Amino acid sequence: MSIAQALRDAAARLQETSDTPRLDAELLLAHALGLDRNDLLLRQRELAVPSGYRALIERRIAGEPVAYIIGMRDFWTISLHVTPDVLIPRPDTETLIEAAIEHFKDRPPARILDLGTGSGALLLAALDQWPEATGLGVDISTAALAVARGNAERFGLDSRASFCLGDWGQGVTGPFDLVLINPPYIARDAALAGDVLHEPQGALYAGAQGLDDYRRIAPMLPRLLTADGMAAIEIGYDQRETVSALLSDQGLSVACRSDLAGHDRCLVATLPGTC
Structure with a gap:
């Protein structure tokens, strides 16, 4: 079977499992061949379908996320190793980096803190963005910290x-x-589907309203921020008002940024008198 035919067949089989069946098929085939996706597409006429490809497709049909199957996920300017011990970094979360770049357009941050670092996505993307900065990543999971350190x-x-x-x-x-x-912010009884069913539940759920961790984090922020610093906090699409109120109650100024889909995604918290 040719590469082109294998990709067509795999994409057809993945249509009921994935919102991006063709992309998934290409990423899994590139992984099976030990290539990146661009190389696969450029060289497909000279390549043969490896024997392990079918097994990868079966894993995806069973619902396993592509990122966990191939062990990698792109985020901002870096490609991260990921395992089922950490959340899969998503483009929506890049909104936090964009907010930070806007805030620090006239000067770079020197010291960065990433709370709930997981794979290290936010911290390492920020350090890649600002080569003179140093940072600390904190997580409650030893397994996640091992991934971040790696x-x-x-x-x-x-x-x-x-x-x-x-x-x-x-x-x-x-x-x-x-x-x-990027804390857990899903309500305990929320119905979930897709890749999140395979991700660590402790990194997803936050009590009956999805607000438990925000309530704990907000009082910590004033002492953690420099006078002209900022906190970039990911929120669920319907949590802008409730989380903003929690931050405002701590004397913080709050602004909101939307993700590419236009959903409220990032709250920017600063000490009074800063912007």
Whole structure:
């Protein structure tokens, strides 16, 4: 079977499982061949379909996320190693980096904190963006921290990135110019489908309203921020007002940024008198 035919057949089989069946088919075939997707598409006439490809497609049909099957996910300017111990980084979360770039357009942040670092996506993307900065990633999961440390080493950022086991900002000594936070924010009884069913539940759910972790994080932020620093906090599409109120109650100024789909996605929190 040719590469072109294998991709057509796989995409047809994946239509009921995936919103991006052709892309999934290409990524899985590139992984089976030990190539990146661009190489696969450029060289497909000279390549043969590997024997392991069918098994990868079966795993995807069973619902396993592509990122976990191939062990990689692109985020911002980096390609991260991911495992089922961490959330899969998503383009929506890049809104936090965009907000930080806007805030620090006239000066770079020197010290960065990533609470709930997971794979290290936000921290390492920020350190790649600002090569003079240093940062700390905190997570409650030792398995997630192992993934983050491995990613830092892969990118040669381990000299500027440190990681520690912790419960949000408890015991963390500030202040930081930039605090990045992507906490659990899904309500306990919310009906989920797709890739999230395979992701770590502790990184997804946050009580009856999805607000439990915001309530714990908000009081920590004033002491963690420099006078002209900012916190970029991911929210669910319908949580702008409730989470903004939690932050405002701590004396923080709050603004909101939307993701590419136009959904409220990132709250920017600053100390009064900053912008």
